[in-house]
Amino acid sequence: MSAEPQKKQEETTGGPVQPGSEVNERKLVEAAQNGDQRAFGQLIRLHQKKLFRFIASLVGSTDRADDVVQEAFVRAWQNIKKFRSEYDFYPWLSTIARNLAYNELRRQEKTQSLDQMKESGFNPVDTELGPLEKMMNGEAQERFYKALWAMPVLYRSVFVLRHFENMDYAMIGSYLKIPPGTVDSRLYRARRYLLDELKDLLE
Amino acid sequence: MDESYFRDRISGYFDKSLPPDEYQLVDDYLKDSPEGRKLLEEIGRLDEFVRMHSELEVDDGFFERQAQSIEARLGFASATPANVEPVRPKGRGGATWKWIGVAASIAFLGFIGYHESDIFGPTPKGMSETDRLETPAVVKLDTMQSIDAADDEGAAGLDDTQADRDIASSVEPEPQPPRESTPATNEAKDVEKFEIARKSIPTPPKSEPAPTPMPEIKSPTSALEEESPVVVQSPGVEVVSEPPSSRRAAPAATRAQSAPITTDFSDETAVAEEQVAETVDTSALLAVYRAQRDSLMKATPANGGEALGLSKKEQPQSREHYKPTATPLSFDTQQSQLLEACYQIAKLTDSDSERSTMISQIEGMAADTSSVVGKRARRYLDELDRK
Structure with a gap:
């Protein structure tokens, strides 16, 4: 490592930080780009919770979400030098994680409609949450996640991107390569399904 | 236009994401349709429900173990074999079990110590206690290596469909090695249920x-x-894709590959000292949490913005007037992150006044008895009290 990056590293994370000095995320990213492992460790700790919640909602499994989040950080570190630090770090990181999550979900159903799934006798109440059950905060939350994860990926992904990442329709459409009208109709079906499943809790 | 046209757009209407002409059409439809209005109201209730109940409770220990596991996979200097524990969420009674385990270990070691000569017999001359204790460590290492080798063979033996490989290759430079799936896991059961449901369906829906x-x-x-x-x-x-064994996040594989295991424990003290030196810089973390808090305070409702020295203009508005600014986060997510930042600052700071400001901030959030964030805030207050 050259002398210059080393100096920057000391300024950002290595040396004592004076009260009031502005050590922000960009500096952590820049330090990580210069090979500062501790700076990247701090970036992990800053973003892992949000990322885990998002990915767990998308993939519906603690183990898989854990794998995806870990792998996303590994890829981020491997490619950190290509990242342009003037942008926010989280959107870049979550894009990596989303791509990995979709890779994970590729075995799940892609064409099944909610009506067909229900007609075939599938009951989301029977979905087992496994270790995730320990994270559930009450029956309402448990029922919500059971219903969400029982939903086909086609609908779940639109719902999660809208409600957990707060993306607008254009962003969702751009990401999933579907027209905004399709985003609209899928979101409606996802919501309709949840309304039916959680009817008694919503009254 | 039929009902389905409007139904498909009602979500967009609710989220104000329709083009103006379509928005007007749905607006006109809703004026004459009690059913449509009821549906819109239900969607509003669902939206509120999701905001209230979507926050997953995961303890901090889980995330710390996950972070250490990632660092170990990356071969960071601060990651030691001891850090690489299997990353699994802990139940709420995790701490209790940990202490019970510690107490049981102490009792067991005490028993062994008391009956040492009965169990092991006298220590032979020329053999120290350390020599005797090192033997099991070597056995453990061999066992782990063989488990990892078996894991790798298992992974290599799995096959996937060509379609899956094609999809994988469209995202990544090389096909991803398939993951092992144990039928006993819940995840596998879920997939199986979907598979059964899918097989019973003759054709995909035309409308989709x-x-x-x-x-x-x-x-x-x-x-x-x-x-x-x-x-x-x-x-x-x-x-560059990694070999199959390193791609999987299975703890055993991670331990074996990312964290070198050695039978030479003579430098254990040096490693421990290095680990202490590598502890995350508290003041740097504190500065990051402060920056995060200040940024979030500008976007979330008033919980002491004045106390933090924010100007009237910078002080947050009510939930109704809340507009995401820098980051597109929901109100509750912002609150949750703000709570986390305040809690961390209160935990890390040396300044009593800052700590009490943060505690008042958290108390403000704890007042909301109906939300998950409020519940967590109360838990954090308890933890801070204990310290």
């Missing part, structure tokens, strides 16, 4: 479009040229 396409990976340059605010850069390309 083609399967969700895999998100296209863009090169950093091309992604930047686009106006899409989501994909800024994507590093998925040009990533």
Whole structure:
């Protein structure tokens, strides 16, 4: 490592930080780009919770979400030098994680409609949450996640991107390569399904 | 236009994402349709319900173990074999079991110590206690290596469909090695249920479009040229795939590959000292949490913005007037992150006044008895009290 990056590293994370000095995320990213492992460790700790919640909602499994989040950080570190630090770090990181999550979900159903799934006798109440059950905060939350994860990926992904990442329709459409009208109709079906499943809790 | 036309647009109407002409059409439809209005109201209730109940409770220990596991996979200097514990969420009674385990170990060691000569017999001359204790460590290492080797063989033996490989290769430079799936896992059961349901369906619905396409990976340059605010850069390309065993996050494989295991424990003290030196810089973390708090305070409702020295203009508005600014986060997510930042600051800071400001901030959030954030805030207050 050259002398210059080393100096920057000391300024950002290595040396004592004076009260009031502005050590922000960009500096952590820049330090990580210069090979500062501790700076990247701090970036992990800053973003892992949000990322885990998002990915767990998308993939519906603690183990898989854990794998995806870990792998996303590994890829981020491997490619950190290509990242342009003037942008926010989280959107870049979550894009990596989303791509990995979709890779994970590729075995799940892609064409099944909610009506067909229900007609075939599938009951989301029977979905087992496994270790995730320990994270559930009450029956309402448990029922919500059971219903969400029982939903086909086609609908779940639109719902999660809208409600957990707060993306607008254009962003969702751009990401999933579907027209905004399709985003609209899928979101409606996802919501309709949840309304039916959680009817008694919503009254 | 039939009902389905409006139904499909009612979500867009609720989210104010329709083009003006369509928005007007749905608006006119709703004036004459009590059913449509009822549906809109239900969607509003669902939206509120999701905001109230979507926050997952995961203890901090889980995340710390996960962070250490990632660092170990990356071969960071601060990651030691001891850090690489299997990453699994802890139940609420995790701490109790840990202490019971510690107490049981102490009792067991005490028993062994008391009956040492009965169990082991006298220590032979020329053999120290350390020599005797090192033997099991070597056995453990061999066992772990053989488990990892078996894991690798298992992974290599698995096969996947060509379609899956094609999809994988469209996202990554090389096909991803398939993961092992144990039928006993819940995840496998879920997939199985979907599979059974899918097989019973003769044809896909006509109204539904083609399967969700895999998100296209863009090169950093091309992604930047686009106006899409989501994909800024994507590093998925040009990533050299790792061998199958290292791709899996299975703890055993991680331990074996990322954290070198050695039978030579003579430098254990040096490693421990290095680990202490490598502890995350508290003041740097504190500064990051402060920056995060200040940024969030500008976007979330008043919980002491004045106390933090924010100007009237900077002080947050009510939930109703809340507009995401820098980051597109929901109100509750912002609150949750703000709570986390305040809690961490209160925990880390040396300044009593800052700590009490943060505690008042958390108390403000704890007042909301109906939300998950409020519940967590009360738990944090208890923890801070104990300290």
